Structures are given as C-alpha cells and as structure tokens.
Amino acid sequence: MKQKKLLFIVLFPLLINAQAFRNYSNEFLNIGVDAAGLGMSRSVVATTSGVNSIYWNPAGLVGLEDYEGSLMHASYFAGIANYNHAAIAMPIDKESAVGISIIRFGVDDILNTTELIDSQGNIDFNRISLFSSVDYAFNIAYARNLLFKDVKFGVNAKIVRRIIGDFASSWGFGFDAGIQFERNNWNFGVMARDITTTFNSWSVNEEEFEKIRNAIPGQNQETPETTEITKPTLQMGVAKSWRLGRFLNLLTEVNANVRFAETNDIVSSEFASVDPAVGFQLDYDQLVYLRAGVGNFQYITEFDNSRSLSLQPNFGVGFKYNGIQIDYALTNIGSVGNALFSNIFSLTIDYSFFRR
Numbered sequence: 001m002k003q004k005k006l007l008f009i010v011l012f013p014l015l016i017n018a019q020a021f022r023n024y025s026n027e028f029l030n031i032g033v034d035a036a037g038l039g040m041s042r043s044v045v046a047t048t049s050g051v052n053s054i055y056w057n058p059a060g061l062v063g064l065e066d067y068e069g070s071l072m073h074a075s076y077f078a079g080i081a082n083y084n085h086a087a088i089a090m091p092i093d094k095e096s097a098v099g100i101s102i103i104r105f106g107v108d109d110i111l112n113t114t115e116l117i118d119s120q121g122n123i124d125f126n127r128i129s130l131f132s133s134v135d136y137a138f139n140i141a142y143a144r145n146l147l148f149k150d151v152k153f154g155v156n157a158k159i160v161r162r163i164i165g166d167f168a169s170s171w172g173f174g175f176d177a178g179i180q181f182e183r184n185n186w187n188f189g190v191m192a193r194d195i196t197t198t199f200n201s202w203s204v205n206e207e208e209f210e211k212i213r214n215a216i217p218g219q220n221q222e223t224p225e226t227t228e229i230t231k232p233t234l235q236m237g238v239a240k241s242w243r244l245g246r247f248l249n250l251l252t253e254v255n256a257n258v259r260f261a262e263t264n265d266i267v268s269s270e271f272a273s274v275d276p277a278v279g280f281q282l283d284y285d286q287l288v289y290l291r292a293g294v295g296n297f298q299y300i301t302e303f304d305n306s307r308s309l310s311l312q313p314n315f316g317v318g319f320k321y322n323g324i325q326i327d328y329a330l331t332n333i334g335s336v337g338n339a340l341f342s343n344i345f346s347l348t349i350d351y352s353f354f355r356r
Contacts, residue, residue, distance in 0.1 A: 026160055026172065026198060026230050028105040028135045032056075033072055033085040035327035035346040039316015040279025041293025043253040046180060046189030046237035051089040051348060054099045054141040057178035057191045058154025061089055061097040061143035066352030070101075074344040076332070081107045085346075089141070096144035106134035112165065131165030152180045160200060167205055174198025174230065187239040187253075198230040234258040247285040254278050255295075266297040266309065279314075289318035289327070323353025 034052040037044040045057045051068035053060030072085040082105075089099025112129045138161075143154030160172030175198075178191040204226065239253035257275045259265070267274040277295030296312035316329035325348040332341045 026135075026137075026200065026228075028083075029103070029137055029158075029160070029193075031083060031105070033087075033101075033103065033346075034070065034348075035072065035316055035329035035344045036281075036289070036291065036318055036325075038331045038344055039291035039293065039314055039318075039327065039329035040253065040281060041277045041295035041312070041314045041331075042257075043237060043239075043255040043277045043279030043293055043295070045178070045191045045235045045255055046187040046239040046253055047251060048189075050350075051087050051099060051101075053143070053154070054087050054089060054101045054139055054156060055085075055103075057180060057189050058099070058141035058143050058156045058176070059152040059178045059180040059189070061099055061141060061154055062095070062145055062152045064089055064091045064097045066091065066350065066355060068348065068350050070346065070348045072344065072346035074342055076342050081105065087139075096142070098143075099139075099141045101139045101141075103137040103139075104134065106132055108132040108134075110165070131167075133164045134162070136161040136163075150182045154178050158198070160198065162200065162202075168202055170200040170202040170228075172198055172200035172228075172230075185241050187237075187241075189237045189239075191235040191237075193233045193235070194230045195232055197232060200228040200230075202226040202228070231260055233260070244282075249283050249286070251281040251283075252279070257295075264298045264300070266299070268299075287320060289316075289320070291316035291318065291329070323350040324348075325350070 032038050032042050033055045037048065037052065037056055048056040049060040049063035051061075051064070051070045053063075067088065067090045070085070070087045074083040075081070076083060084104045085101065087099060087101030089097060091097045109130050110133060112131050116125070116127055117123055138159045139156055140158075141154060141156040143152060145151070146153050154177070156176040156178075158174050158176065160174070161170070162172070163169045174194045175196050176191065176193045177195050178189065181188045235255055235257050237253055237255040239251060242250045244250055255277045257277065259273045259275075260271065261273060262268055262270050263273040265273040265275040275295065275297055277293060279293035280291065282290045291314075293314045294311055295314070296310075298310050299307045300310050301307055312332065314329060314331045316327060318325060318327040327346045327348070329344045330341055331344060
C-alpha cells in the first residue's frame with residue numbers, strides 16, 4: 001500500500017487533466033484576513049504592508065522594521081462557522097523579510113446521524129455523535145527588494161489541510177507570488193494566487209462512507225473524486241494617496257479580481273471573469289482610521305429569468321497607538337442576497353515601538 005501511495009505521488013503531475021479543475025476550490029482561502037483589509041473590500045493588494053501582507057501580497061513584507069504579529073477572529077452564518085487567523089513576520093535585513101501564518105475555518109459540533117436508525121429500523125438518539133469540518137492553511141512567505149528602484153517581490157508557499165470528521169481528509173500544496181511598485185504617491189500591485197495550481201489529494205474513509213452510501217433508498221451515493229485542482233487567479237491594484245490637511249490623509253485603491261472561468265461577475269467570458277472592488281481609507285495622523293469599500297459585483301438570476309446586479313458594501317474603523325493597532329470591519333463572507341453581515345476584529349502589534 002505504501003508503494004502504491006508513493007507511485008501516486010510521483011505520477012500525479014502527469015495524470016491531472018482539465019476535468020480535475022474546480023472553479024471554486026479551497027474557497028476559505030478567498031475570504032481574507034485582517035479587518036483593515038476587509039473594511040476596504042479587499043482592495044489592498046497595491047498598498048498592503050506589514051505582517052498581514054503574508055496573505056494579501058507577500059511583497060509588502062519588505063516594509064517591516066521589526067517583528068510584527070497579528071490576530072483575527074470572525075464568526076459567520078450567525079456563529080455557526082468560525083474563522084481565525086494568526087501571523088508573525090520579521091525583517092531579515094534591509095532588503096528582505098519573512099513571515100508565517102495559519103488560518104482555521106471550521107464548523108464544529110455537527111450532528112452525525114448516519115447511525116440514527118439501526119439495522120432493525122429503530123431510532124436511537126443515543127447513536128448520534130458530533131464531528132467537525134475544519135480547513136487549515138499554513139503559509140510561509142518571503143519578500144525582498146529587487147534590483148529595480150521601488151520594486152518589491154514576494155512569494156508565499158502554502159500547505160492546506162482539510163478534515164471532515166472521520167469521513168474524509170486531504171492535503172494540498174500551492175504557491176502565490178506578488179509584486180509591488182511605488183512612485184510619486186502612486187502604488188501598483190499584482191498578486192497571483194495558486195500560480196502552479198494548488199492541488200488537494202483526498203483520502204475517503206470507506207467504512208464511514210458505506211454508512212451513508214444508501215442513506216436515501218434508490219439513490220446510491222457515489223464515491224467522490226479524490227483530487228481537486230485549484231485554478232490560478234489574479235488580483236491587480238492601483239492606489240493613490242492624498243494629504244488633505246495637516247493631519248488628514250486619504251488613501252484610495254481600485255482592484256480587479258480575475259478568475260480564469262466564466263462566473264456571475266460583472267465582466268464575464270469563457271476565458272476569464274473580472275470582479276472590481278474599490279476601497280477608501282481616511283486617517284487622522286495615522287492614529288484613527290475610517291474605511292469603506294464596495295465589491296463583489298454579481299449578476300443574480302431571478303425566478304422570472306431576469307438578471308439584476310448586486311454588490312457588497314463594507315465598512316471599517318481602526319485605532320493605532322504605541323505599536324498596537326485594533327481594527328473592526330462590518331462585512332460578510334462574500335455572499336450576496338440574504339447573507340448575514342459579520343463583525344470582524346483584528347489586532348496587530350508592532351514590536352519596533354517597544355524597542356525605543
């Protein structure tokens with residue numbers, strides 16, 4: 001068995017084909033981290049800097065002066081799902097930096113009713129158990145200045161671990177890469193996710209799967225595919241900053257999020273779809289922040305087959321003092337319609353202040 005597994009790993013890159021690709025795979029990695037970025041509708045790929053750049057664009061890590069740490073918690077679907085993020089980063093020298101982070105998205109205490117009815121047809125509630133469906137992502141990022149002036153480059157290697165109780169689990173691997181360029185208060189950024197495609201290899205517990213295979217009479221459940229391939233995506237951004245007064249500063253950024261698939265985005269074709277987003281940040285002497293943004297422009301098909309355009313507004317505030325930054329965002333998981341908005345909080349600590 002071990003030899004077969006080793007052979008599968010060696011031959012896997014040669015065996016993948018177009019049918020293995022998924023338009024929506026590892027979607028928990030598209031939610032985003034840090035309430036500051038989410039408050040701007042994720043429009044931060046050109047301006048992100050510091051520890052949370054591990055996720056948004058690793059090129060931004062070059063701006064680190066010392067150790068930085070970050071924590072975030074969010075609850076979705078009225079508290080059913082919990083999303084947590086933790087990260088730490090540090091400069092290696094004046095030209096490069098490194099960081100690591102972990103993301104956990106999970107739904108806990110799910111009722112397992114596969115054994116609710118015994119072989120005699122009797123219902124026994126004592127046979128109900130609980131399980132969790134949890135997704136993890138471990139990220140290692142590296143960034144450095146390039147030879148060209150004002151150009152920064154970063155790469156992010158990620159390991160994805162997904163667990164569905166005792167039923168199935170998977171491992172996944174992938175890479176992201178980003179670049180940032182700054183000139184005359186203009187910022188430009190490009191973030192390419194899953195540049196080599198990210199694959200998830202699933203292992204299904206056949207014993208547990210047999211319990212649900214015939215759960216619906218006459219409708220046998222087929223064994224799911226054991227391989228998922230995540231298509232590359234591209235995020236491009238341009239930003240401009242203005243000084244409005246002695247203490248007031250305004251930052252605006254426009255992003256274009258590109259999926260290489262036909263979706264319900266505002267611009268869509270068989271080759272690619274584009275979802276634009278706009279974010280604003282007004283700060284008072286880099287002490288108090290007010291943020292807003294709009295994104296997730298989607299066409300929705302109504303029951304009468306008519307189409308309407310939907311969008312998602314976001315709002316956020318922040319406070320930074322003595323190396324500690326606390327941010328809040330009112331947003332949701334990226335859905336439209338009747339999805340509930342969520343309150344998201346994040347904490348960032350800049351250790352350079354405590355060395356002074």
